[in-house]
Amino acid sequence: MNSFITLEGKRALVTSGTRGAGAATVRLFEELGARVLTTARTRPPEMSEAQFVAADLTDSGGCAEVAEAVRERLGGVDVVVHMLGGSSAPAGGYRALDDVEWQKEIDLNLMPAIRLDRALLPGMEAQGAGVVIHVTSIQSQLPLPEATTAYAAAKAALSTYSKSLSKQVSPNGVRVVRVSPGWIETESAVELARRLASEHGVDVQQGKQMIMDSLGGVPIGRPSTPDEIANLIAFIASDRAGTITGTEYVIDGGTVPTA
Template sequence: MSMNLELQGKRVLVTAGTKGVGKAVVSLFSELGAKVLTTARKQPTDTSADIFVAADLTTVEGCDLVANAVITHFGGVDIIIHVLGGSSAPAGGFAALDEDQWQRELNLNLLPAVRLDRALLPGMLSQEAGVIIHVTSIQRELPLPEATTAYAAAKAALSTYSKSLSKEVSPKGVRVVRVAPGWIETEASVALAERLALQAGTDYEGGKKIIMNSLGGIPIGRPSRPVEVANLIAFLASSRAATITGTEYVIDGGTVPTV
């Protein structure tokens, strides 16, 4: 990005920063001069982050570990970017979602953000400055009932939590913003498209088309790329977006068909 976003020296926490959007965010913020701590369950073979912490953020203990690492290494934080999310739910609609599956979706898509914010927000409030970005999903308003009901519900809860938090802490100097991607061409989505293509007897582009059709189409004709989502996040986290808080930015190639 050619615009100076004034992110040099900012202390940044990025969750799920070893793959997909998270990895793109870590790389971009590091390139822009920020000090970045990132986390995932497993140590990556390479990362541009200054500090990596292996932790399972679906647990209270994992969130505590990461929050303590941020305080220990950085003495606090200026920007928190909650990228962590996803779904392991089987197909089959509501009947396939048992108690454990619902809890897993909440533990992955909602509660890590709640726990890390609760641990790190006091420091932001004491410095009267900070930015929190919650990565939600267009599925909170465009759920796919065959397989993503629980995921969509958890992301909707994250969005509502984020809005409420913004109303509470924005008057005290901390901005809270949401970014809602549509389909992103990550490693996982590439593997899905390849699997669908194999099943349908077509190529990768055919597999992508199957996914886009399931979403009702993407007007620009392709998914977003991780770096494109990272670019939006970097702008929203910067001082260039100083009056933006409490709102959600959709980056979906036009997938959501309503205003």
């Protein structure tokens, strides 16, 4: 048990908690004493049914199912971590983004947080305590025009929404904080590096370097690990961060330059 922070007795919802930084956050929260419920479209075999809700959060009905499960199984919630996000948009910049593609990015990266917050925040305000963590992205500041325009715009909207929400609910004891990761070395990120390496006839490490170069460079020389993202989230969720609200923590190895 980590002696610096504890989440003992906390009830937590972590969306998209079956792989990558989401899975790392679920594991760490449980190690620190929290009761955790997570959700994705499909339950992995290693995860128990008791801690999982199968739902599609891009749909309002899926969000309603998860909110109801939180109330039934946990009796309320103390920490909500909105980890869900990603992009399936085609490359090609604005010309490749029709209304359908734009709506997909908004439905995945913005609306689930809005819907779940709307369902769960009244209970947090009523108990006079809680933490909401919105996982945004440095893409909201450093979009890649050919690849991430819609994703970056949706994450920027999430960030603005999060800041506004913090102003409203912090006086009622609910903290709202943003975590903005850069490149995370997840399974899919490593697979991308392998694919790039194969396409260009180089090794995997050089494939990773190509990804970092596309982001304008990562001064620390490597991506963040899922566990490093989880460590930051756990600290913010803990009582050690009791007066931190309305702000954003960038964890990107120095990718975003100072203006």
